[in-house]
Amino acid sequence: MIKSMTGYGKSVAGITGRKLTIEIKALNSKQLDLNMKIPGFLRESELEIRNYLNLHLDRGKIDFFIGTETTGELLNFSLNHEMAMQYYKELKSLKKEMRDDCSLLPIVMNMPDVVQTSREEMNEQEWTTISDGIAAAVNQVNDYRLSEGKALEEDMLKRVQSILQLLDSIDPYEKSRIEEIRDRMQRGFTTLSGDFNGSSPDLNRFEQELIYYLEKLDITEEKVRLLKHCQYFLETLGEAGPQGKKLGFVAQEMGREINTIGSKASHAEIQKIVVQMKDELEKIKEQLMNIL
Numbered sequence: 001m002i003k004s005m006t007g008y009g010k011s012v013a014g015i016t017g018r019k020l021t022i023e024i025k026a027l028n029s030k031q032l033d034l035n036m037k038i039p040g041f042l043r044e045s046e047l048e049i050r051n052y053l054n055l056h057l058d059r060g061k062i063d064f065f066i067g068t069e070t071t072g073e074l075l076n077f078s079l080n081h082e083m084a085m086q087y088y089k090e091l092k093s094l095k096k097e098m099r100d101d102c103s104l105l106p107i108v109m110n111m112p113d114v115v116q117t118s119r120e121e122m123n124e125q126e127w128t129t130i131s132d133g134i135a136a137a138v139n140q141v142n143d144y145r146l147s148e149g150k151a152l153e154e155d156m157l158k159r160v161q162s163i164l165q166l167l168d169s170i171d172p173y174e175k176s177r178i179e180e181i182r183d184r185m186q187r188g189f190t191t192l193s194g195d196f197n198g199s200s201p202d203l204n205r206f207e208q209e210l211i212y213y214l215e216k217l218d219i220t221e222e223k224v225r226l227l228k229h230c231q232y233f234l235e236t237l238g239e240a241g242p243q244g245k246k247l248g249f250v251a252q253e254m255g256r257e258i259n260t261i262g263s264k265a266s267h268a269e270i271q272k273i274v275v276q277m278k279d280e281l282e283k284i285k286e287q288l289m290n291i292l
Helices: 040-057 081-098 105-109 124-168 171-193 203-217 220-237 244-265 268-288
Strands: 007-015 018-027 032-037 060-070 076-079 115-118
Touching: 007 124, 018 040, 018 124, 032 040, 040 060, 040 124, 124 220, 124 244, 124 268, 171 268, 220 244, 244 268
Parallel strands: 032 060
Antiparallel strands: 007 018, 018 060, 076 115
16 A cells, blocks of 8 residues: 655643643655654653654654643642842842833743752653554554555556556557658668669668668567556555655656657657656656655
8 A cells, every 4th residue: 555755643642740742744755854852851762762753654754743731730849049039139130220110020930940840750651651642643644644645546546557548559650650661761762773873772781771770660679668667567556565666666667668669759649649658657756756
């Protein structure tokens, strides 16, 4: 099943004294690019969280964020009297200079490091709760990716089928193309023969050169290879696991065969078909940039 690289997940976990909001946002990237913002009390678990995200999100630009909201349960706090007095003295001096009549206490209480909070270290049960919250957010991301991937898969399936139909539409023109080239060269040979004052060019050599030239213009092998690449692309679409890079390689090979058909065609209608195939393939490549 194809997965998109874009996704979003959110969950909420409650532990003693805190409410945690876990958010994950995934965007396109060639490799895993993980950006984490977590509270200080989870720093010891950062590596474990990172490994879990690496394992379950595979690839993409991942923004992982855990926000905290203090609930006040079993929360201890203390006032840093010395720091508060220093702030108060400085603000009082500033108040005199400004001749302002504002109250200083609310300002002092909001200054950095005046109110210090503390709580007991996170226990195993709380870590389990947080881990479950992270897993729930990751599952949401993957569900989102699967939903987006299904739409991408349907679109690419339709476009590969279109390329196969266009490939079949070349057949009627291919036979007439070879006949037209043969007739044109034979007319040229006849015209050239009249310019040799009684003597004529070697007919056998002309036939050899004609066969060699027509073989160079033959696109049978390219059509067969393009057909095989399209079939392999469709098979890979149905395989489990991330297939984006493999599909990208197959699409490159499809493009190579389409370009060769175009360069050998020497036929206006076939060239039009080639342009249509290129258009479908470019849209497939754009979609491949969005999948794992």
